[in-house]
Amino acid sequence: xxxxxxxxxxxxxxxALALTTKPVFNAFAKEEVAxxxxxxxxxxxxxxKAKQWAMxxxxxxxxxxxxLEPLVEACHKIHNVPRLQNKRHEIKWIWGTHYHNAFPGKAxxxxxxxxxxxxxxxxxxxxxxxxxxxxxPTKATFKRESDGxxxxxxxxxxxCRFCMAACPFxxxxxxxxxxxxxxxxxxxxxxxxxxxxxxxxxxxxERLALGQLPACVEASKGALAFGDLYNPASQVRELIxxxxxxxxxxxxxxxxxxxxxx
Amino acid sequence: xxxxxLIITGLVxxxxxxxxxxWYMRGKAxxxxxxxxxxxxxxxKACVRSTEYMKSEHMQLLDVWRDSVVREGNRIYVNxxxxxxxxxxxxxxxxxxxxxxxxxxxxxxxxxxRPYCWSCHxxxxxxxT
Amino acid sequence: MLELAIKGxxxxxxxxxxxxxxxxxxFLLYLKQLDFGLGITGLSRDVSWGFYIANxxxxxGVAAGGVMVVLPYYLHDYKAFGKVTILxxxxxxxxxxxxxxxxLVDLGQPMRVLNVFLYPTPTSVLFWDTVVLNGYLFLNIxxxxxxxxxxxxxxxxxxxxxxxxYISIPWAVSIHTVTAYLYCGLPGRGFWMTAILAPRxxxxxFAAGPAxxxxxxxxxxxxxxxxxxxxxxxxxxxxxxxxxxxxxFFFLCEVFVAFYSQIPEHMDHLKYLFVGxxxxxAYVPWMWTSMILMLIGIILTVNxxxxxxEGVLAVACVVIFLGTWIDKGLGMIAxxxxxxxxxxxxxxxxxxxxxxxxxxxxAMGFLVMTALFKIAVSVKEEIRA
Numbered sequence: 001x002x003x004x005x006x007x008x009x010x011x012x013x014x015x016a017l018a019l020t021t022k023p024v025f026n027a028f029a030k031e032e033v034a035x036x037x038x039x040x041x042x043x044x045x046x047x048x049k050a051k052q053w054a055m056x057x058x059x060x061x062x063x064x065x066x067x068l069e070p071l072v073e074a075c076h077k078i079h080n081v082p083r084l085q086n087k088r089h090e091i092k093w094i095w096g097t098h099y100h101n102a103f104p105g106k107a108x109x110x111x112x113x114x115x116x117x118x119x120x121x122x123x124x125x126x127x128x129x130x131x132x133x134x135x136x137p138t139k140a141t142f143k144r145e146s147d148g149x150x151x152x153x154x155x156x157x158x159x160c161r162f163c164m165a166a167c168p169f170x171x172x173x174x175x176x177x178x179x180x181x182x183x184x185x186x187x188x189x190x191x192x193x194x195x196x197x198x199x200x201x202x203x204x205x206e207r208l209a210l211g212q213l214p215a216c217v218e219a220s221k222g223a224l225a226f227g228d229l230y231n232p233a234s235q236v237r238e239l240i241x242x243x244x245x246x247x248x249x250x251x252x253x254x255x256x257x258x259x260x261x262x
Numbered sequence: 263x264x265x266x267x268l269i270i271t272g273l274v275x276x277x278x279x280x281x282x283x284x285w286y287m288r289g290k291a292x293x294x295x296x297x298x299x300x301x302x303x304x305x306x307k308a309c310v311r312s313t314e315y316m317k318s319e320h321m322q323l324l325d326v327w328r329d330s331v332v333r334e335g336n337r338i339y340v341n342x343x344x345x346x347x348x349x350x351x352x353x354x355x356x357x358x359x360x361x362x363x364x365x366x367x368x369x370x371x372x373x374x375x376r377p378y379c380w381s382c383h384x385x386x387x388x389x390x391t
Numbered sequence: 392m393l394e395l396a397i398k399g400x401x402x403x404x405x406x407x408x409x410x411x412x413x414x415x416x417x418f419l420l421y422l423k424q425l426d427f428g429l430g431i432t433g434l435s436r437d438v439s440w441g442f443y444i445a446n447x448x449x450x451x452g453v454a455a456g457g458v459m460v461v462l463p464y465y466l467h468d469y470k471a472f473g474k475v476t477i478l479x480x481x482x483x484x485x486x487x488x489x490x491x492x493x494x495l496v497d498l499g500q501p502m503r504v505l506n507v508f509l510y511p512t513p514t515s516v517l518f519w520d521t522v523v524l525n526g527y528l529f530l531n532i533x534x535x536x537x538x539x540x541x542x543x544x545x546x547x548x549x550x551x552x553x554x555x556x557y558i559s560i561p562w563a564v565s566i567h568t569v570t571a572y573l574y575c576g577l578p579g580r581g582f583w584m585t586a587i588l589a590p591r592x593x594x595x596x597f598a599a600g601p602a603x604x605x606x607x608x609x610x611x612x613x614x615x616x617x618x619x620x621x622x623x624x625x626x627x628x629x630x631x632x633x634x635x636x637x638x639x640f641f642f643l644c645e646v647f648v649a650f651y652s653q654i655p656e657h658m659d660h661l662k663y664l665f666v667g668x669x670x671x672x673a674y675v676p677w678m679w680t681s682m683i684l685m686l687i688g689i690i691l692t693v694n695x696x697x698x699x700x701e702g703v704l705a706v707a708c709v710v711i712f713l714g715t716w717i718d719k720g721l722g723m724i725a726x727x728x729x730x731x732x733x734x735x736x737x738x739x740x741x742x743x744x745x746x747x748x749x750x751x752x753x754a755m756g757f758l759v760m761t762a763l764f765k766i767a768v769s770v771k772e773e774i775r776a
Contacts, residue, residue: 039311040340041330041349047337080386088435088737101733105656122733131578137517138506146335153332154382156506159429159499162517164439168579170732174439174499176430178381178388186386189353194381195428196499209337249732252578 046211050228052128052148053203054257055214056239057121061223065119068096074219075201080192082182091173093201094123094216102260103248115262121224123216124171124201125248125256126150135166141198148229148257149203159196168249169256172200229257295372298364306358310339310347321377324351352383392540395769396762402614407761410754417751420744421496429499431744437731438739440497442749445720447493449599450756451570452592452719454486454527456600458563459630465556471622474771475608477542478619480535481763482604483563487528489756496748516572523566530559535763543770567592574727582660582727585648591641592719598634598688599715601627602708607764609705617771621701628704632692635711639685642718663736664726671729671736678722684714 043049062068075081075094084090100107102120130150133143140156141163143149164172178195186192190206193199204214217224227234236259239245245259278285303309309316311323327349330336339347348354359365362384370377399407424431434441460479463469495501512518534555541548571589574580605627608619649657662668664678691697691707698704730736741749 039342041326041334041336042338042340043336044338044348047335086430088433089430090436092436097733101735104732104734107734134514135517135577137512137515137521138503138510139512140506142333144333144335149335151332153328155328156503156510157500158503158506159501160494160497160517161439161499162515162573165574165580165728166577168577168732170437170579173436174434175428176432176434177428180381180386181388183386183389186389188385191352191382192386194378195430198499205335209335249579254578 044209044211047209048211048213050147050234051230052228052257053126053208054227054229054236054259055203055217056225056236056243056245056259056261058223058225058239058243058261059118059120060114060261061220062096062119062121063117065096068119068121070219071121071216071224072096074215075204077185078187078215079190079202080179080183080187081199082179082192083184084177084179084182089176091175091179091199093173093199094121096120097122103246105249105251106246120260121216122169122171122248123258124150124203125169125254125258126201126203128255128257129253131166131168131254132163132172135162137162144205147205147208149205151202151205152197152199154191154193154197154199157197159198161198163198168252168254172198174198292372295368297366297368298361300359300361300365302360303358308343308345309358310341310345310354324379327351351379356384392536392543392766392770395766398769399765403761403765407758410758410761413754414751414758417748417754420747420751423744424496424748425501429497431742433740433742433745435737435739437735437737438725438728440724440728441739442721442741442745443493443497445724446749446752447490447497448570448592448724449716449720450486450490450493451524451567452596452715453600453603454483454490455563455567455593455596456598456604457483457486457531458560459597459601460604460627461556461563462560463626466560469626471620471626475604475619475623475627477535477539477767478604478607478611478764479600480531480538481767482600482607482760483531484528484535484763485756485760486600487524487531487566488759489752490524491528492752492755493749496752516569516576520566520569520573523562523569527559527562527566530555530562534559539767539770543773545774564593567596574723579732580727581656583723585645587641587644591638591645594634594638594641595715595719596634598631598638599712599719601631601634602711602715605631605708606705606712607760609701611764611768615768615772616775617768624701624704625699628692628698628707631708631711632689632698635685635688635692635715638715638718639682639689659730659734660726663729664722668730669736671738673738673740674722674725677717681714681717681722684710685718688714 072092072094076083076092079093081091081093096119099111099115099118099120102122126149128148130143132141133150136142137160138156138158140153140158142151142153144151159174161174164174175193175195175197180192183192204212204216207214212218213226214224217226225235225239227236229236231237239261240259243261245261247256247259249256311319316323327339330339331349337349339349341347356362362380369375420431432441432443457479460472460476464472464476495504498504507518507521534552537552538548568589571592574583575585575588577583605624608624608627612618646661649661659668663671664674666672667675688707688711691703691710697707725739729738
């Protein structure tokens, strides 16, 4: 034969293809129906429900950064957020900053003195039109249909950090190294994260499932209100109706769910 | 050396290397893994699902649990026997099976499986003091 | 045909060994990064993309630049380029391999990269970038290999290659457009939110890619008996001239829009890059150097006297390659992230291990490119004999 090598390669190719038919068929084959009854998955009885969770922060109730500390501590403690010395690697889910940093578009040379001195609490806004969710290539970051929380699946995250580039609010942190050595007191009920994944505020979904409000809301002694944006009777709607509220970078159209009473 | 000698020598060396596990362990076999149940696990008598099911499908079950908790927000699992469980590796599974080294690791080490679950879902031995 | 890559003289093996040493060092550094995490780089919470992604962005442009030899030959029958299309295609292959590797070394969890295919997300530009980059890689491998093999055997390439070649032309434009779309659709980043980002990417690509190709052609003429041709090099140089002019023009448009409108959101990033902001100005010398380099490049390539002098042309190409690398690589990425969305400045400087890993990836790309060019040039030499 004058093209025997080509024949061998063709034969090998066809054989390889033939060997894949059984696994492919298996993949499509119907599963054996189990003899026992099906398991059922449901929400807990006490779990809180909403169409879109939202938060109203009454910034007038905070005077200095020290007032925000209990809220930040509450969140970072129960979520095992590490405290890293190197500022480049810092991880924060919620923190306090100045008006000019929280609302850069509204910066002004002359500002009300109280607003100038007041600390502003910033966190993930759980936007209704989140650009981070659009950006994520694996749906590791997604918006939950059940309650509107922009949630993270740390198992699926490939650490590409596209969501961090997409977030207009700087709400996301990346684990540049193993966080475990930097956690002072591990809360065993909540997992820590591993190096190489992005993380951010999750509106305390694990507490909502048990009928509890988010940790920062509970620690705020009434300064923070939390509720369903689409329930006209909720506390957040009431506060929005009776106070002038602003949101961060409203002109971008991401529809943040965190409102600020200034 | 002509080609024939080279080829046969190469083949013999190859066979020695490839069959290493067999001739090195001739006659002996590693013992089957024996996971140990904690007193709490023994007292519970039944796991979330049957032992056979858990042996072969516990990873698939954990995947289902993860997707339900993370993506749907549902945290309660009602097994076919009607018992309710909170779908959590750290708080449900490892609550009963708190002895990872004598339970989980026994089979994982035998099968040379290294799941990275333990990076997050277990106590923090590196905790800052 | 692969056997042609392992038959070479002392200089060839010397060069490949040198590259392999750099690759080895880069690989060891990468193992350290896998162990420790991306913390060994200079990246931070505010600047979460840096040197790796900067090089990736630049190299997508170089890969797209290969189309500048394919287009005139296949679409407009510019016969002169027939000699060098294979070089453009092989340059594209090496560049795309570097791009994909830069993405992989940048990932926090690279073992999970297949999640992008297991959970395809059409709303994510990154997903599309993966698709188009891999598609372009396969297109160039299939086209380049088959056309070269046909040439070696003295026959016309197979007919079914023609549609693939035609597809590869808009596909080349698409890879860089999609890469630009990674940036220009993000609402929080004012520096990137400009419609001209994609055209600017393409113009700098068509300057950098052919510039590198010219340099390769001049080297090939030195080290082998294959002469890509003076006319071919001059045509490429004219393409580079136009492209670099357009690139600088587009940049000046950006400057006008930002500073005539006086909108802080848009001015701040350019100010940070070119004059420093709030006491931070590490990039200022780099950006001005880039502008001067590109200006010199314009003068040398537009002026026929300097362009036709191949020694001066080589200098012009180096200068243009470096200038566009600084502008599109370092400047664009760091400038986009600084100041942060909260108007804070955390300056990003790549760390030494980061640079080491990046050099390893570049060396790997040059290794692939050298091997492929060796094959192409050997075939051409064979035919001549």
